[in-house]
Amino acid sequence: MPGMLIANIKQLVNVRAQWPVLRGKELAELPCIDNAYLLIEDDTIVDYGPMEQLASNHSALPADSIDATGKLVLPAWCDSHTHLVFAASRENEFIDKLKGLSYAEIAARGGGILNSARKLNDASEDELFNLAWKRLQELSALGTGAIEIKSGYGLTVPGELKMLRVIKKLRERSNVTIKATFLGAHTYPVEYKENHQGYIDLIIQEMLPVIAREQLADYIDVFCETGFFSAAETEMICRAGMQYGLKPKIHANQLNLSGGVQTGVALGAVSVDHLETMDEAAIRALAGSSTIGTLLPTAAFFLRMPFQPARALIDAGCAIALASDFNPGSSPSGNMNMVVNMSCIQMKMLPEEAINAATLNGAWAMECARELGSISTGKIANLIITKPVPSLAYLPYSFGSNLIEQVIIKGERVV
Numbered sequence: 481m482p483g484m485l486i487a488n489i490k491q492l493v494n495v496r497a498q499w500p501v502l503r504g505k506e507l508a509e510l511p512c513i514d515n516a517y518l519l520i521e522d523d524t525i526v527d528y529g530p531m532e533q534l535a536s537n538h539s540a541l542p543a544d545s546i547d548a549t550g551k552l553v554l555p556a557w558c559d560s561h562t563h564l565v566f567a568a569s570r571e572n573e574f575i576d577k578l579k580g581l582s583y584a585e586i587a588a589r590g591g592g593i594l595n596s597a598r599k600l601n602d603a604s605e606d607e608l609f610n611l612a613w614k615r616l617q618e619l620s621a622l623g624t625g626a627i628e629i630k631s632g633y634g635l636t637v638p639g640e641l642k643m644l645r646v647i648k649k650l651r652e653r654s655n656v657t658i659k660a661t662f663l664g665a666h667t668y669p670v671e672y673k674e675n676h677q678g679y680i681d682l683i684i685q686e687m688l689p690v691i692a693r694e695q696l697a698d699y700i701d702v703f704c705e706t707g708f709f710s711a712a713e714t715e716m717i718c719r720a721g722m723q724y725g726l727k728p729k730i731h732a733n734q735l736n737l738s739g740g741v742q743t744g745v746a747l748g749a750v751s752v753d754h755l756e757t758m759d760e761a762a763i764r765a766l767a768g769s770s771t772i773g774t775l776l777p778t779a780a781f782f783l784r785m786p787f788q789p790a791r792a793l794i795d796a797g798c799a800i801a802l803a804s805d806f807n808p809g810s811s812p813s814g815n816m817n818m819v820v821n822m823s824c825i826q827m828k829m830l831p832e833e834a835i836n837a838a839t840l841n842g843a844w845a846m847e848c849a850r851e852l853g854s855i856s857t858g859k860i861a862n863l864i865i866t867k868p869v870p871s872l873a874y875l876p877y878s879f880g881s882n883l884i885e886q887v888i889i890k891g892e893r894v895v
């Protein structure tokens with residue numbers, strides 16, 4: 481019989497017949513089945529349940545079977561915020577930071593995003609694709625089964641389009657589910673430093689129409705931050721994108737109280753991301769909305785910023801997701817296992833909350849929860865099988881160990 485059976489699973493994690501976005505206290509509820517089986521046909525989860533029901537539910541079983549004795553099976557990670565396409569790493573800036581320069585100071589010297597933009601504009605589409613493909617392979621082996629990827633290192637019409645075409649090609653060739661976000665408003669190019677409206681016009685008049693025509697993006701993003709794009713500019717750019725059907729997902733409140741959270745909420749953004757710098761008003765606005773707050777703890781870690789106030793956000797009833805922010809400047813790692821353990825260690829999220837935020841709510845933050853983010857009949861078989869572990873809490877606890885034994889994406893083994 482075709483298909484695949486995973487048997488004797490110590491714990492099948494995040495099993496749901498319904499999969500609403502999780503907010504506040506709901507994040508701590510992680511439904512699991514002990515000693516379970518799971519059946520896959522083609523790329524789809526077709527059944528699961530306790531081992532003792534396997535024989536009565538199924539007279540014939542697939543020849544392809546995995547024994548998961550002592551192991552956990554989880555939905556693969558849904559990483560809803562990355563900048564996976566870039567031309568070069570920036571470890572020289574890392575050294576400058578070790579010597580005392582701040583992120584903002586590096587940006588002001590033409591480093592940071594502008595440095596990545598220069599290199600990206602010099603690279604060919606094929607070079608960028610090959611680099612991004614390798615990164616994607618590494619991440620899928622680390623358990624990522626769905627990922628959002630932003631443009632934003634082009635900052636020119638050809639550069640932004642080149643990035644988005646690379647993302648489109650990744651999407652066509654990979655089994656990983658990929659969502660594309662247009663982030664032309666990542667920073668002002670040098671030649672537009674004193675002419676903000678000129679660059680905004682370029683985005684609205686030259687970039688967006690082509691992106692819409694070629695269907696290169698699902699979302700529009702703006703780096704709403706002091707020294708980058710103001711809340712008013714963010715709104716203008718997002719509204720222009722929305723006219724073409726792109727929903728906003730915004731970089732908000734990373735370095736300052738930028739007004740980005742309230743702007744995102746007012747626009748009905750799918751998510752507002754970062755949230756290192758939050759006050760009561762921003763937390764209240766997010767809690768009272770259907771916008772997801774996406775926390776990026778590895779960016780806070782790498783920049784030595786205060787971590788996102790996850791507990792206050794959860795206590796206020798917010799829906800939060802966790803993502804890697806993989807990029808060469810502020811999070812040169814896309815390892816979601818690290819994101820999950822950092823959210824527990826540094827932000828005091830419970831393991832259950834972290835896993836929900838990195839799977840189901842991550843899927844919601846990419847609007848693919850109907851197909852991904854939980855163990856549910858009919859969803860795509862994107863799974864992590866761990867090595868033998870004593871318990872679920874061991875995953876975030878045992879930081880630095882690779883506890884993944886096997887990853888299955890669209891029903892196919894990737895490691």
Ligand SMILES: N=CN[C@@H](CCC(=O)O)C(=O)O
Nearest residue numbers: 592593703779805807809810
């Ligand atoms: N904050 C803005 N953008 C990225 C960093 C980009 C970079 O430094 O290259 C982020 O999400 O952290």
Ligand SMILES: [Zn+2]
Nearest residue numbers: 561563731805
């Ligand atoms: Zn980012």
